[in-house]
Amino acid sequence: MSTLEEHVDIDVPVDVAWESLHRVESYPRFLEGVREARTEGANRAHLDVEAGGRAQAFDTQITDRADTHTMEWKTTSGPDLAGSFSLLPIDQQHTRVQARIEYDPSVVREAFGGPKGFAQATAIERLVRNDLEQFKGVVEQGR
Numbered sequence: 001m002s003t004l005e006e007h008v009d010i011d012v013p014v015d016v017a018w019e020s021l022h023r024v025e026s027y028p029r030f031l032e033g034v035r036e037a038r039t040e041g042a043n044r045a046h047l048d049v050e051a052g053g054r055a056q057a058f059d060t061q062i063t064d065r066a067d068t069h070t071m072e073w074k075t076t077s078g079p080d081l082a083g084s085f086s087l088l089p090i091d092q093q094h095t096r097v098q099a100r101i102e103y104d105p106s107v108v109r110e111a112f113g114g115p116k117g118f119a120q121a122t123a124i125e126r127l128v129r130n131d132l133e134q135f136k137g138v139v140e141q142g143r
Contacts, residue, residue, distance in 0.1 A: 002105055007098040008132040011140050014089040018069055020139045021085055030134035052112040079111035099128055
């Protein structure tokens, strides 16, 4: 199992970032490859994704730890992926968003194609970094 951690600092209070993170329908605006996203009942989301020329649909289970501003998620269908988003207040107007993704490289390659080994890890890092930057832009513009 591989683990990736990335973060970005955004210019909004932690509560604004927390609310934005929970707007599942806005995920296509900042998550590359997500074509549609919707909530499906309490603590569940469905995502339609296109990656590596392949269309995939998967469901996720979401667990909130609101007291620490942490959202944990794991897929319940599709490729076996899990992770978390932790929001850490820097001060009253700034928040650090930390993403942690756990994945099996062979599962990712089988599900989405792409490179192997170090090249795959680099591609995933770049993707997560870009998604966090996109999230930053969406949240800061929506203020």
